[in-house]
Amino acid sequence: MVETLLSPKQIIAARIAKEMKDGDVVNLGIGLPTLIPNYLPENCHVTLQSENGYFGLGPLVGEGEPDLVDAGGKPSGILPGGAFFDSLMSFSFIRGGHIDLAVLGGLEVDEQGNLANWMVPGKLVPGMGGAMDLVVGAKKVIVAMEHTSKNGDPKIVKRCKLPLTGEHVVDVIVTELAVFHMTEEGLVLVELQEGVDLETVKQKTEASFKINPALL
Template structure:
């Protein structure tokens, strides 16, 4: 299993039946491949659809039907389209039950930074600030450390924030961490790691709950 599959399998089990869910581009999208049986979700794409299906076969693309990354989509029976004001009304208004986002940094207060590196990368925030601010449950999925091996789960974000104190769960290939008012609580670790290894790769201090840390199941 690669990182995306591990994160996808565990992340998909955070959802409950009937939720309206918005998945970010990249690693977050992988969760849609592993939705457990018996769980039916409504997927939103913020450019204006709920209830989209898999990528169409070549030659069957509708140039008017894409996701927020401009990749072709299909729509399922029961799906619907709407304008951007309605789409962000759903998001900002708390009608989206869960959003899953990638990050550059996340910290122990639940702050997240994922939209710019000053002087280097300024692509714009798109819908990320609204999604992180308005969704009922905000899940961050990430590789536990960056490509240089530095922790991405910090005491305090150094990059400009996408949203303040909004993350509920942090999921990596090593750990599932809950963000609480008292800081980060380590809920689960991957089968091939230890609490000590996870803490050594995390800048923020992880609290070990009284009920113990579970081993992650895929």
């Protein structure tokens, strides 16, 4: 049997799927986070909320409906029992603390738990969208991102240089190399991805962090 190697994004998505509990209400950001449902265990059933106005986000079946899209504007489906509502209701759920888990992509996260994920100065962007609401409204915020930029620069940094989405909002960071938790004592490396050594993570991380003793 030929073993299929996962891409960095697939590694990240598969690991984040393990953070979800049966019954969770989850908001997935555009891009990488949308891969996560492919890796959910069979006994883990979550309700996906789309900030543009519905619960029960599901896989696309057939050609789909032209007006049924996810928050990123991509064609989507809705599961039996799903519900539609307007943006006012959608953001009432988010701002009211009714989302158990939000998973967002990231451009930078720093050792204070600050997140920058919505713009690079000088580049055209559509706007912050609902990210600023999700990072303060969700009960738990996970950042899903590759460990370094395309240029090889660390994305887990001492202090974010890009415009912030939110301050002190990140709970967990998952990359293709490692998993970090944000604690009262600061950033803690809690897990290495399979085949990754501690020295590699140290070399590719600018931020200061503590190490779970189990990894030493």
